Amino acid sequence: MRRVAGILFLIIGIGLVYFLNNSWNIKDTPLPPFGKLLNPFSGIWQNSESATDFESYNLKSIHVKENIKVVFDDRMVPHIYAQNLQDALFAQGYVEAYHRLFQMDISTRSPDGKLSEIFGENLLNYDKTQRRLGLGYAADNAIKGWAKHPEEFKNIQSYVQGVNHYIHNLSQKDFPLEYKLLDFEPSEWSVRHSALLLKAMTQTLAGYEEDVEMSNALKLLGPEDFKAIYPEYNPKDNPVIQGPYAALSQEMTGKSSLAKLEYFLNPTNRPKSPEGIGSNNWAVSGSKTKTGKPLLANDPHLGLSLPSVWYEIAITTPEFSARGVTLLGMPGIMIGFNQNIAWGETNVGHDMMDYYKIKWANSEKMQYYFDGKTKDVDLRIESIKVKGQGTVKDTVRYTAWGPIVDDKNSLALRWIAHDEAPGKEFMTFVSGMTSNNYDEYLANTSEFYAPAQNFVYADNSGEIGLRVNGSIPIKNQGQGRLTSDGDSSIFGWKGIVPRDHNPQERNPTKGYVTSANQWSTTPEYPNYYNGSFEPFRGRMINRILRDAKGLTIEEMQEMQQSTYSIEAEESLPHILAALDSSMFSLPEIDLLQSWDYNYTADSKAALLYNVLFKNFQKALWDEVYNHMDSIALPLPDSWVTILLLEENKESNYFDILSTPEKETFSDICNLAMSMTLKDSTIHHTWSESKNASIPHLIRLPAFSHTFTENEPISGHKYVLNAMQSTFGPSWRMVVSLEDNPTAYGIYPGGQSGNPASPFYKNMIDKWRTGAYDKLELSRSAEDIKNVLFKIEINHED
Amino acid sequence: MKISIVAIVLLSILASFFLPWWVIAPICFVVTYLAKLKPIQAFLISFISIFIVWICAIYYFDYGSVQPLVGELLGIPSKLTSIVAAVIGGLMAGVFGLSGSLLGKKPKRFVNG
Numbered sequence: 031m032r033r034v035a036g037i038l039f040l041i042i043g044i045g046l047v048y049f050l051n052n053s054w055n056i057k058d059t060p061l062p063p064f065g066k067l068l069n070p071f072s073g074i075w076q077n078s079e080s081a082t083d084f085e086s087y088n089l090k091s092i093h094v095k096e097n098i099k100v101v102f103d104d105r106m107v108p109h110i111y112a113q114n115l116q117d118a119l120f121a122q123g124y125v126e127a128y129h130r131l132f133q134m135d136i137s138t139r140s141p142d143g144k145l146s147e148i149f150g151e152n153l154l155n156y157d158k159t160q161r162r163l164g165l166g167y168a169a170d171n172a173i174k175g176w177a178k179h180p181e182e183f184k185n186i187q188s189y190v191q192g193v194n195h196y197i198h199n200l201s202q203k204d205f206p207l208e209y210k211l212l213d214f215e216p217s218e219w220s221v222r223h224s225a226l227l228l229k230a231m232t233q234t235l236a237g238y239e240e241d242v243e244m245s246n247a248l249k250l251l252g253p254e255d256f257k258a259i260y261p262e263y264n265p266k267d268n269p270v271i272q273g274p275y276a277a278l279s280q281e282m283t284g285k286s287s288l289a290k291l292e293y294f295l296n297p298t299n300r301p302k303s304p305e306g307i308g309s310n311n312w313a314v315s316g317s318k319t320k321t322g323k324p325l326l327a328n329d330p331h332l333g334l335s336l337p338s339v340w341y342e343i344a345i346t347t348p349e350f351s352a353r354g355v356t357l358l359g360m361p362g363i364m365i366g367f368n369q370n371i372a373w374g375e376t377n378v379g380h381d382m383m384d385y386y387k388i389k390w391a392n393s394e395k396m397q398y399y400f401d402g403k404t405k406d407v408d409l410r411i412e413s414i415k416v417k418g419q420g421t422v423k424d425t426v427r428y429t430a431w432g433p434i435v436d437d438k439n440s441l442a443l444r445w446i447a448h449d450e451a452p453g454k455e456f457m458t459f460v461s462g463m464t465s466n467n468y469d470e471y472l473a474n475t476s477e478f479y480a481p482a483q484n485f486v487y488a489d490n491s492g493e494i495g496l497r498v499n500g501s502i503p504i505k506n507q508g509q510g511r512l513t514s515d516g517d518s519s520i521f522g523w524k525g526i527v528p529r530d531h532n533p534q535e536r537n538p539t540k541g542y543v544t545s546a547n548q549w550s551t552t553p554e555y556p557n558y559y560n561g562s563f564e565p566f567r568g569r570m571i572n573r574i575l576r577d578a579k580g581l582t583i584e585e586m587q588e589m590q591q592s593t594y595s596i597e598a599e600e601s602l603p604h605i606l607a608a609l610d611s612s613m614f615s616l617p618e619i620d621l622l623q624s625w626d627y628n629y630t631a632d633s634k635a636a637l638l639y640n641v642l643f644k645n646f647q648k649a650l651w652d653e654v655y656n657h658m659d660s661i662a663l664p665l666p667d668s669w670v671t672i673l674l675l676e677e678n679k680e681s682n683y684f685d686i687l688s689t690p691e692k693e694t695f696s697d698i699c700n701l702a703m704s705m706t707l708k709d710s711t712i713h714h715t716w717s718e719s720k721n722a723s724i725p726h727l728i729r730l731p732a733f734s735h736t737f738t739e740n741e742p743i744s745g746h747k748y749v750l751n752a753m754q755s756t757f758g759p760s761w762r763m764v765v766s767l768e769d770n771p772t773a774y775g776i777y778p779g780g781q782s783g784n785p786a787s788p789f790y791k792n793m794i795d796k797w798r799t800g801a802y803d804k805l806e807l808s809r810s811a812e813d814i815k816n817v818l819f820k821i822e823i824n825h826e827d
Numbered sequence: 828m829k830i831s832i833v834a835i836v837l838l839s840i841l842a843s844f845f846l847p848w849w850v851i852a853p854i855c856f857v858v859t860y861l862a863k864l865k866p867i868q869a870f871l872i873s874f875i876s877i878f879i880v881w882i883c884a885i886y887y888f889d890y891g892s893v894q895p896l897v898g899e900l901l902g903i904p905s906k907l908t909s910i911v912a913a914v915i916g917g918l919m920a921g922v923f924g925l926s927g928s929l930l931g932k933k934p935k936r937f938v939n940g
Contacts (some may be wrong), residue, residue: 034930035866040856042924049850050919065919068912070884074897075836077914080890211900732899786892 041219053213055150055418059123063213072203074210076496079787084819090826091201093191094120095376098823105803106781106789109344111811116188119344119361119460121823123192123219126341127356130783131197131216132206133167133337134359136727138223141165141230143414147546149216149728150417158424161412163296164433165233168447169225175450178223180453186221189361191332193219206784209730214277214401224456227359232447234307234332236481238562239383240294243440243664245513249294250657259654262511264551264565264669268572270484271555272535274626278556294661295439295513307332307757308564309376310590310750311489312544312571313496315537320580323765324488327586328365328374329759331752334724334736336791338779344807345463350461351807355777362459366764367773369807370490372465372765375483376545378498380561382404382446382480384509384523386431386516390440399517400430407434431516444515444523446480446501468493468536474813475499476529483547490767496543498550502527504557527557542575544568546750565669566596566748583774586764591800592750593629598639602627604675605646609708629749631717631742638712640719640746646702647671652686668748715741720755724778726785733785735794743798762802774802828872829864835876835920840884851877851916855923858903873924878917884907 047339050065067073084102096113098121103109108125112118126134139145143157145164160166177183197216209215248256309330316322332339342353343363354366365374365722391397391404398405407427414422427434431442454461454477461474466470471487472495478485482500503510503523535543548568550559574589574594575581606622618638625635648655651666674681679695686693706712711719721815722743726733737743746755749823752758763775778797796803807812833849835858857879881937886909887901897912898905 032929032933036926038928039922039926041854043856043926044918046919046922047852050915051847051849064915068897068915070881070888070912071843071844072848073912074889075885078889078891078893083890130882207896683870730900732896785896788892 054611060150062211064205066213067210072825074207075245077207077784077786079782079784079789080820081788086820088824089195090194090824091191091745092826093188093792094823094825095197096825099811100125100821100823101500101811101814102820104818105342105793106818107342107344107806108312109811111347115347115349115460115464118347119189120192120195121184122343122345122356122361123189124196124378124821126342126356127193127196128339130358131328132208133226133727133783134193134219134223137215137230138226141169141226141233143412147415147417148212149422151419154414154416154422157410159415159663160263161424162426162433162435163233163443164426164448165229167224167410168229168232168431169222169717171448171450172228173221175452176456179454182457184741185460186224186361186456190219190221190224194292206267207786216459216680224359224361227357228456229447231357235377235483236380236382236446238379238481239381239385240664241385241511241513243662244511245664246294246661248512250661250663251390251653255653259651259666259670260664261670262560263549264673266669266673267549267565268569269549269551269565270496270568271535271551273554275533275551275555276531276751278421288619290795296662307377308547308567308747308752309545310567310571310752311376311484311486312542312575313486313494314542314575314581315494318575318578318581320582321659321766321768323490324492324494325581325583325586325764326367326372326374326486326488326637326767327590327764328376328486329762330365330376331592331758332521332760333757334760334778336724336726336779336785337783338760338777340777340779342775342777342781346809350464351809353773353807354463354763355775360456360459362457363463364459365761366463367765367771368463369771371471372451372488372767372771372773373462374473374486374763376486378482378500378561379547379563380482380502380523380550380559381510382482382503383715384444385441385513386444386521387513388429388434388440388442388516394426395440398429398510405430413438413747429516430519431522441513445670449479450478450701451477451546453479455479462602467491468495472497482701486543486545487741488765488767490769490771492748493537494543495534495536496545498532499529502532502559502619505559507558509558516809540576544571544575545608546571564748567750567752569596570594570750583766585771587762587774587800589742589750590759592762593744595629595746596751597672597748598625598627598643601643601668601675604638605642605699605702608696609703610696610700613700614707616702629716629744629746631715631744633714633716636716636746637714637719638706641709641712642702642706643668645705646698649686649698649701649705650674650707652681652688653683656688715742717744722753722755723792727754735791737798741795741798762797766801771807773805775805776802828862828864828868831858831864831872832876834858835873836880839877839880844934849919852923855925859924859927860913862928863932864928866928869924869928870921872907873922874917878913881913881916882909885912891904
């Protein structure tokens, strides 16, 4: 009896160990491996970090040539001192993995469609969509091209070796805590992983298209209304480059096409670029600054996350000393400065994603018509491992255009991300940070392929410049704005604009260069392009800089915090003037009338206006809004609304089609105001209405930051401080290009990716209140004053 | 009995640094298998030994930054997190202790009785 009981308890015990050592999914609730996670010797407790208790250490690798010192300052920023570039990049890989390994891992799993391997079936559709989009295929193509430059390729290999040195020497107890929670292990890094990160960035920044929505709108509205509601250029814009432009690079052949729609397309799995992506940058020449030397500012707006998309780093070799932020997983400094120059980027936003309607030649969809012949599709079989379920296979058809992304509508995707870049795009941010003057910088960044960015530049010899940089497809007028026929190559892109024909300017007489995701050029630019362009921030920067003199670093910082809305300035007075004052209570009208058009955190007028203007547009564009429940349609832009207010208050668009009466502009204003006053949410402050937060990468509230009522947040997507609820300025930097550059920067996060570290989100509040950290350059490890710890890396025989 | 406690505490601390976390299971089983303990005693000794080792180790390793995270993850007050963790370890240890004593040498009183 005793023996039986003993064996029974032994079995229960073994079952308990099994349960506690594995993760489970019970009734859709994922359960972590409780024992593995919560035991003190290898579990989550091992991830605890103090603010001061760090030990310095040494390591050796056969991949490094000479001595490398890495010094972590009191904000946990690594300062790398290496004797050559490759060693410096090895150290960069090592420290990025040291602080952000889980982030790097999950950020490559997302484009590669490998999230369901970790999270299970819930993410299978997401993975399938990513694979349909061909991001893994794109990364495979990218590295094929990169490897054709063996000498430079060694640099990225060195970076990869640095990442792997960290991974190989990592014991289970030191795994980032997300691995423990989700119960998986880090895998080896490769150049393909770096390529995947670049492709993920391309998806975020060159993932705009509204081909289907625009095609539907044209079918619904007819050509005349379509042109009026969706014009292509805002005459009030101050484009990035205002001309003169290089001539057309080649004679155009072929033509653009619109696939005739028999029915409205309502696609199932087309990805959408998130709203709110955008950035500001500008450089001001010495003629406009107090010091007589140029100033450069850059603040990229992205989806905010913890850990942050950016990682601060300083790299010094005998040739250069650079500092700024890196895009994790890619070697080099993406936005930063060195002893002589400063650089930064904003998104160009051209449409580089075009859909082609395929005509199938057989019902199995294995052949399609192309240039008068039938052509076979190439099949790419995607094997997706799903946690707890084995492997799911998905076959993706590849056409001459690219993958069939949407089976239902037979839409193939032509996308810049799929190209094998001919040049050394992976070296852009490595060579960029080693440049000493504008000619070098232009040469070093000319092979950057995608996603196209506005590269801003300034240096301490007094030069400033800006180039729309990256590959811009040569298109016929109107091409790619709508879904095209896919049966002939004449509807395709005609190549890539030669880089010296890209819009650019150097030391313009106006004394500044600037970009903020607006149109790259006026319509005089000879190559056709369309895209997603921001209509107000660029104008605001131009407005401030046009007549400015004696500018200082502090004024640049204030500009980055500006909450002034040109959209409100240009729309609200029209609406207020037309309101029937007898219909509405005074406090709301007073509030709006006395508003200074600033989206400050405590403003109630900002929220009231925001709701009012949305309602106004909804009432005005009933031609579109009334169909949006059943048809995928683009939203009319607010600058179009403003042009209508300014130019034609008698327009027929003010009439609401579904009523027998003929409404006027004033009727729409009153209707919008009545709708607004019925909205129960309008009495909050602007900040309260935003519910701002910075989510953790896997959206776990425990690792995220939600701003409380004591942490008010200003900003709006159309003002320079473009903070929305989870999108906003992900890095703010200002550099004064004196003989020794003076620089300031801040991002909403912390250097460590470990939620149990005091350096996980220690910079958020400073960022929120508009403060900056000083960014200094140093030539030797001894220059760093407050050192947390050091790592020394030596060559191993 | 005291020797059993000392043995479980020392062995489990030492072994946990090198071996998987569940090494405490065989340790408790073997110690109680060899020691002549009543089953209830074996359960309690194993439970309490591991409970104490884990609680102490948690406070040793955690600078205070993990408890609030675990609290939020599990939806319990952060002060309870170390106790919950230690109870999990203790329970598992207890079951193996119980089984070890049932299958192992019987205490004298038991043999005579």
